[in-house]
Amino acid sequence: MVLKVDYVDAGVAVITFDNPPVNSLSSKQRALFSEALQRIAERHDIKVVVVTGGALPFCGGAEIRECNTPAQIQAPMMHDLVEICDAYEKCIVAAIDGYALGAGLELALAMHYRIATPDARLALPEVNFGFLPRAGGTQRLPRLIAMEKAARMMLTGAAVTGHEAEELGLVDEVVQGDVVDGARRFSRRFIELGVPPRRTRDLPVKVDSVHVQELFAGLRADVLRTFPEDNGRQFMIDCCEATTKLTFEEGLRVERERYLNLMLLRRIGGMAVDPFVVSDLSSLDLG
Known part of the structure; x- marks a missing residue:
């Protein structure tokens, strides 16, 4: 069962x-x-x-x-x-x-x-x-x-x-x-x-709008100090920041893009990639 x-x-x-x-x-x-x-x-x-x-x-x-x-x-x-x-x-x-x-x-x-x-x-x-x-x-x-x-x-x-x-x-x-x-x-x-x-999805984001930029700057500094080569944690902050600037649906797209970009970076670096998204990597706009 x-x-x-x-x-x-x-x-x-x-x-x-x-x-x-x-x-x-x-x-x-x-x-x-x-x-x-x-x-x-x-x-x-x-x-x-x-x-x-x-x-x-x-x-x-x-x-x-x-x-x-x-x-x-x-x-x-x-x-x-x-x-x-x-x-x-x-x-x-x-x-x-x-x-x-x-x-x-x-x-x-x-x-x-x-x-x-x-x-x-x-x-x-x-x-x-x-x-x-x-x-x-x-x-x-x-x-x-x-x-x-x-x-x-x-x-x-x-x-x-x-x-x-x-x-x-x-x-x-x-x-x-x-x-x-x-x-x-x-x-x-x-x-x-x-x-x-x-x-x-319909609830407001729980953030102090006056100090929001200071918050994200502090989080990025903490990650750089503790995990200097960790793109994933910086991408995570991008996703959090998106909640304060974009609609819910737009934020979902940022989450997906950052996820796929992280998988691409892992593949380039020879690290394990979530096989669930390997077929999606070719769709990325690499500029």
Whole structure:
């Protein structure tokens, strides 16, 4: 089993990932998740969808066992899932226990609300592996938490706990005990109040506009001092800065361009390249 759907309460559907050991987003997981959302969308009695990792972590990110295989580029791809969640007309609540890492956190960021257990771990650690988030993480995180904290989370790859995430604004509520039970209670309140989806893309960027240039200059100086030859971290700052100057869609394009440019630089340097994007490198305008 890779995924199951339960209708446990009036108005609430629960989608449970079940892809051991870490609930990675395999091609089958992605397809079944998309299909489940499509089926639920047709049910007028369902108002809220809860997504959980069940007895496993919420989601450990991309499926590394599918690297360099056709399964890696089977539809729906990661950015497709993120857009499906973002545009979904019913509320989607991410119920996070264990951890939400990389693409797993990007998926949760595209859901409309997030709850977590106190000790859950949330992180975008891609930079420590020589990559960047490429499913909107750089554009959504600064819309939920203060820009400096968002940038430093992504520049270090450091995780925050569920408690810390609530304080920052990354999750809406911390629940003790079973995270699905907490999500169901959370969802019932939403149904009673008629709360609509809250799309992260529509939120304002959390940044002090007066001191924003000083912030980015300081971040760049820190990276140059600590990682003098690290293009990825400078590209990460470019993505963060884009949130303050461009529309959300334009920022997504900057994120993708910087990701592809980083992959090109890694290939030129003889380093490992994410095989997911090798075919895209030829499309870059190299000037």
